Amino acid sequence: MNKQVLGIVLGGVLVALGLGSCGYFIGQTMYNAKVAMNIAEVKGLAEQRVESDIANWQLRFSISSKNKQDIPALYQQAEAQQQEIMAILKANGFTGDEIEIGLIEYKYYEYRNDSQTVVDQDHELEGMISLETTKVRDVATVRGEVNKLVAKGYNITNYAPTYRFTQLNDIKPEMLKAATTNARIAANEFAANAGVAVGGIRSARQGNFSITDAGEEYGDRHKIEKDVRVVTRIEFYLTE
Template identity: 35%
Template sequence: MRLSSPPFLVPAVLVALGVAIAGFLIGRGVENANVGDRSVTVRGLSERIVKADLAVLPLRFASAGDDLATVQAKVDQDLAAVRRFLAQQGYTPAEIDLGRLQVTDQYAREYQSSNVGARYQVAQTVIVRTTNVDRVQATTRSLDALLRQGVVLQDYNGPSYLFTKLNDVRAEMIGQATASARTGAQQFARDSGANLGGIRSATQGSFEILGRDDIGDESSQVFKKVRVVTTINYRLR
């Protein structure tokens, strides 16, 4: 005698099979989506030491007194001494700029007390601007020669050394920072049992120019540290 299946059994089996297949497919989809969404964000660093290629040396001197003509004559005398000194140091006229002449009349100031000392003060600044950084370093060690000639420098803070050739190193340093980031991402991928995919996004940080040594002001140092940091997001497979 042939047994027939209950009328509700076949649909139930089909439904159960369908649920199992759907569950399998959904499970695979979640797995792939998780893998697709997995990523790692790393930073890559590039640093190099460079030498300043431009130096700016301001030399300010002043004179004070009650007779303006006498005060101005002293400033003119000091100016001539400074020009001779710089010529002896080897600077060309194109490397020497004459700054603004400042004349102060203490009696012309409002709310000035009666005890002001000298009435007039005249100040002059000479600015050396040159790519010969080594010469400026030597000059700063010889400024006592001006003092011996009666030239007293005012508000002297030394030269400023600048690095202006950032474009010459920009491309190579970005490449180094990117390679550094990829190395870090590959190590992370290996440690997590994944494969490194392509770049999802990348951000190049701004370049920083710092003093080579962590002392004093960056502009006072001939040797600089140029630094750039890139931030890159990689896919993981």
């Protein structure tokens, strides 16, 4: 094909799906050919599904009385509940290094009528326990065990855990390789249809890596499984 054909402006969009051998790679590529400059600009997408390696979980427990004289007894009960919760965590395989025990805090509430006379009051002791662990799959089990204390009359707020993936640097090279491979696949298919060939890389730009909950477009804290995504933008030379 002569250079006049290479001078024709071509444009379009091509999506190519690819599966990487080292993970759950899904490649998607798009092109915007700049044949007037004898180059083709291609976007290569790589995605990999991973599992969170860090889980964070918090729970709150509280005990209250309307009688100020009960405060010493409340402290004893609160400390006993704290120790019982700690025993459940350790029985499920969590260590002291993974558990953070907050201070037991005293809170006082009073309620007044229209005349600003105190008509009721609450004296409350509240404690927090936090967990940070790499045993992400075990958190759901221990949450269920702690919830059983509600049947004993404990006032427990069992917050939903959050999950994070922190090993991005370990998978970056393979994902960038997959994105580049998928970009070249799209460029080759376009070039074949245009009767030209793909040469070397003129320029390459890496986009940001994004991490979202599996199957979601936004959010990255609520699911153990995550989708990691990166887009590269590559310009290839076109030759006859």
